[in-house]
Amino acid sequence: MADEKTTHFGYQQVAWQDKASRVAGVFRSVAPKYDLMNDLMSMGIHRAWKRLTLELSGVRPGHKVLDLAGGTGDLAIKFSRMVGDQGAVVLADINDAMLSVGRDRLFDAGCAHNTEVVQVNAECLPFADNTFNTITIAFGLRNVTDKDKALASMLRVLKPGGRLLVLEFSKPVHRPLEKLYDLYSFAVLPRIGKLVAGDAESYQYLAESIRMHPDQPTLKGMMEQAGFMRCDYFNMTGGIVALHRGFKA
């Protein structure tokens, strides 16, 4: 046990191989109320964060898009419309409960004709090299155990010239905002979680996992290290969220 490899799960240290099942427990628990909670917690602002992601996606009719850790599929629905009949969208996630909500939403939105739903681990994507024009991973990378391995896997399945967009909670750039945000995250979020989803713990994990996630320059460096080119990022809502972008040469 003494030299067992560990990683963080929120503020807890857990065995490296146990993190994925702990994360799975969180998303299995929140899946039924995930979309409602997203709107409540962010006061709807997550829609604006996702709008910028769509705008910078470069997606055009005929493209192939991977929405990784795509959960309940809100980006995948938008991409399905953008790629049209000649294009294809893969909604991929490790969690069956999240995917099951996502598959129903895609179906209800009339997107079944050009979308596929696949259960995958971001660390070892089961797609051929050079498959996708664009990959998005929105609020997903934070939960992945081996982020470097996942970034390498995403680079492999991108087409040359294709782009990766990582939308993720990040580090607020103003001190007063950071204080207010901490108060909201640790005092308010778990309470909303308990009230609406009957689950305070998962929302405590959310707040903690955000603090453990690499900040903007660190994630940019990780993307460069993985082999992405022309990496940059855009802070939104004062850096509470950042959209990172990188290209495959």
Ligand SMILES: C[S@@+](CC[C@H](N)C(=O)[O-])C[C@H]1O[C@@H](n2cnc3c(N)ncnc32)[C@H](O)[C@@H]1O
């Ligand atoms: C916060 S949700 C984000 C869902 C959606 N992208 C959104 O923006 O609303 C995070 C998702 O990451 C997924 N996830 C966590 N670890 C993963 C992994 N190793 N591979 C693929 N998906 C993963 C979870 O199952 C969950 O659905």
